[in-house]
Amino acid sequence: MKIRKKLLSLLGAAAMAVTVMAVAGGAQEVKAASNTYVVNSSVADVTGNVGDTIEVPITFTTDTPTNSLLGKLRDNKNNVSYYDDTVLKFVGTEFRGMPAGLTSTAGGNFSYVSTETSTSGTIILKFEVLKCSPTPVTLNIKDLYYTTNAIKTDTVNLTSKITINHPTDKRVETVTKEPTCTEKGTKSVKCGECGADLGTEEIPALGHTAGDWKVTKEATCTEKGSKNQLCSVCGEVIKTEEIAALGHKAGDWKVTKEATCTEKGSKEQRCTVCGEVVKTEEIAKLAHTWKTDKDTDKDGWKVVTAATKDKEGSKERVCSVCGTKETATIAKLTATTTPTPTATPGATSGNKNNTTTGTTSTGSKTTSGTSTGSTAVKTGDSTNVAGMVAAVAASAGILVICGVMVMRRRKVNR
Structure with missing residues (x-):
């Protein structure tokens, strides 16, 4: 069923x-x-x-x-x-x-x-x-x-x-506005198969293309410079940078003031690029050139006033370049007694020594605004010299007497 x-x-x-x-x-x-x-x-x-x-x-x-x-x-x-x-x-x-x-x-x-x-x-x-x-x-x-x-x-x-x-590999694009470095462009798009108008599309801006650098301000020894980088397409400045200062190039030293016996000198160093002074220095004063002759010692000192036992003397010297005069004092003389030595047995009369007295300087003081050195100058005492002359005369008399006695003895012997 x-x-x-x-x-x-x-x-x-x-x-x-x-x-x-x-x-x-x-x-x-x-x-x-x-x-x-x-x-x-x-x-x-x-x-x-x-x-x-x-x-x-x-x-x-x-x-x-x-x-x-x-x-x-x-x-x-x-x-x-x-x-x-x-x-x-x-x-x-x-x-x-x-x-x-x-x-x-x-x-x-x-x-x-x-x-x-x-x-x-x-x-x-x-x-x-x-x-x-x-x-x-x-x-x-x-x-x-x-x-x-x-x-x-x-x-x-x-x-x-x-x-x-529409097939993407069959697009037909027609540029209606070219893009630039900074602005967008446009293009119309159609289908290459059916011819459909697919509308308008944007073309991205190209962006700048970095080109060479161009110096806009030259750098100097002391100031910075500047440079721009330009777009190789549109020439627009796309970047700016500083150029470091070059710095000085020191040249040779040049004397700007000659040193003398009385004043310091100076010298400077200039930049070989811009000529600006980059360094200065002092030149030390020169030493005096002391005038020397037959009346001075090797250091140029000349006695002006001889020192005595009672009074200091004085001396001076003069720079032959600038004429600066430097003075110094001569210390007082100090008496010194020398004992007469005893005759040596068998010694001839010509070898006898007499007792003499004299004075010598013990120091001197320099009085000059430009020099502190001094040279002691020895000077004789007139009193001491007279005594020495008398002693010499006495010795000569004794020698004469001795000579006469010898002559007489020779006559007797004959």
């Missing part, structure tokens, strides 16, 4: 499929029963790429379980598709969330029939993308209806927008 019911059900479904197929082929139309039911259907917009197989989903819900449906993608009578078939090629259907059943795409339309029913599902229409299109392709799905137990719903027309992405 169960097998018989199932077989009758399949036969009924097959009959329904034949009816649907006939309608899909455009041969017949099934008139709707007087009592219809409501089905809500919708289709989504999709996007695809050239060469892809895209899926256009139709979803539906119904308040009454249904087991068959039919939709049209072509007008077979007039041989017209309800979409641009130069861009899209219909390749089949798929029914998701619905019981297994018989399907058909005869004549470019689609149909479905099953022995079981459903209250919702998704009908997938598959298309191969042949090429791109300047505008989205409009897919019209016409006269879509559902049936249950020979009860037909009202028909509905659905529309889907299919956007085909």
Whole structure:
């Protein structure tokens, strides 16, 4: 009994499929029963790429379980598709969330029939993308209806927008404004395959290209200079830097004031580049050149006043270059007594010594504003000299007497 019911059900479904197929082929139309039911259907917009197989989903819900449906993608009578078939090629259907059943795409339309029913599902229409299109392709799905137990719903027309992405390797770009170092440019873009105007795009600014440096102010020995780096494309200044001061180059020393016996001299060192004085130094005073002659000693001292036991003497010397006179004092003389030595036995009268007295200077003082040195000068005492003369005369008298006595003795002997 169960097998018989199932077989009758399949036969009924097959009959329904034949009816649907006939309608899909455009041969017949099934008139709707007087009592219809409501089905809500919708289709989504999709996007695809050239060469892809895209899926256009139709979803539906119904308040009454249904087991068959039919939709049209072509007008077979007039041989017209309800979409641009130069861009899209219909390749089949798929029914998701619905019981297994018989399907058909005869004549470019689609149909479905099953022995079981459903209250919702998704009908997938598959298309191969042949090429791109300047505008989205409009897919019209016409006269879509559902049936249950020979009860037909009202028909509905659905529309889907299919956007085909343009191949990125076939873009045609035309520069409408050249970019500069600092400003953006623009370009118009078209699809090289379909000619679609893809709009206008910005071209980034090129940015500066660093070129050579240009000196704007030469550096000197004491002041910094400056230089600019220019863009080799537009010539705009893109960078500024300082140039360090060169610093002086010291040259040879030059005497600016000769030193003398009385004054210091000076000398300076100048820069060989700018001539500016970079260093100065003093030159020490020269030593006096003391005048010497027969009346002076080797140091140029000449006695002006001889020193005595009672009074200091004085001396002076004169610079032969500047005429500076330097004076010094001679210390008083100090008496010194020398005892007369006793005659040596057997000594001749010519070898006798007499006692003498004399004085010598013990020091001197220099009185000069430019020199503190002094040389002691020895001077004789006139009194001492007279005594010495008397002693010499006495010795001479004795020698005369001795001579006379010798002569007389010789005469006697004869």
